Amino acid sequence: MPAMTRRALIVALTALLLTGCGVPVDDAPRRVSGRPGPHNSPVAGDADSMAGRANESLCFVRDDRLGTVVRRVDYLPDVDTHLRHLLAGPGNTERDAGYTSALTGTASVAGARLSGGVAEVEVGGAGDETGRSDQILAFGQIVCTLTSRADVHGVTFRRDGQPLDVPRADGSLSRLPLTAIDYAPLIGRR
Template structure:
């Protein structure tokens, strides 16, 4: 046997030996689940983690809408989208009272054909652009219909007065005394129509 063949034989024997020893020391396949005592489970793995459910419902808030009872305004509270735009709140007002509210004596003085083009708020004044005048209803209801919109809008944060336009042009509206004005109006202009104090 030459020195070269002796070295090759020795190297092969070493490789085979290491393979046998390595295989014997390896981890064999699991035969099934094994119970681990609680004391051997790493800290924190057995603690329950509460997961907050994801709320898919749209967030809502309550808005005051003002309808008419007798010859004065009466607030009704409705759910609207959180941070609803003033135009959205007015649209809710234009829907009118529910059947239950109607049976309780509430009505609206806003003419049915009234529709809102837009509402823009600048420095505390909401400018309501109507597509039709609020004067289409009974004449004694005109001030009430304007008051409904004024009280509803000024119940929203950041609005103190309301002006009205039709197709972008200022329009005269009656105040609480029946006098016409194109100036912005506020709740104080409709004190005689305000909800009764309780």
Template sequence: MPAMIKLRFLTTVTATALLLAACGVAAQDEPHRVELPRRPLNVTSSAAVTQPAGDAAQVLCLVRENRLSQTVRRVDSVSDPQRHLDQLLAGPTPAEQAQGLSSALAATDLRVRLPAGSMTADVEISEPDEGAARSDEVLAYGQIVCTLTSRSDIAAVSFRRDGEPLQVPRGDGTLSNGVLRAGDYRSLIGPS
């Protein structure tokens, strides 16, 4: 019996060593910088490669054919949540528009606050203009939630108007006045 255990142990060690050697990454004594691709993760067109390079990736959730679509912009540095949201409100760049991306966000004043020690962002929405209701309101809220939760410091988003919780639509059409996550809009996320 002990010979069988030794044989299994040697086989396991040999297989593990072969698997590690087969991964193609040479062993190194110190960490090194890894260069990531400078193109959006879900866009296959060559137009994305021509974007100006930056040191940080910023994910924005825009709209393509009535579906949510993530795009990655290269920026000089990681921005705070308000600046990130302002970039979303500014809408797609001409290059993103050429790729069929648009925005469901109307001219709305949004303020985001991330309380210290919290990973839930509070988004304050100003009172909309009379007659400003949109049929794609669920896409607009989805854009905000998916953009903000793409950040490592935000896991969920709550919406408020005049400091009071606001009921907003989820991807399935139900209303919520609680915290929302990107998963609440999974049904609206389009293919790459």
């Protein structure tokens, strides 16, 4: 292809690309709303999340099984606050529906932070040596609650900054990141 024709072709293609791709231009900025459904849930720190409503899933115990309740909140809180909501226990309506918490009297939870998609939960005091039969349910509540979030892919537990072995549904201990699958046999059916 001659240099002149190639140059003309490049200029024509450049002009075509610069004229746009058919997206209309507005006179003023406009708010873009996401599509409805679970893929549009706000995450902590989202500036626009205050304007919408979000689902906060919390895992409690009913009939010796793990069960999830969903609370409507203005925005999904950060991981530590979400955990604090779980630790506060079921509300009146949830208690009336038969939900309780195995967290009272088991591991003392100091807080949580998110690191690379893994929620690291710091526990103090009682932990792996309590001997309580509901200890598996307690750890399951935390894991199932935090992994219900789109930004959490697993949960680990630490005591004094050191990894802590915690029980899974089958009674085996693990210090690897846990997910709801590790507690699947304990999750109640609706």
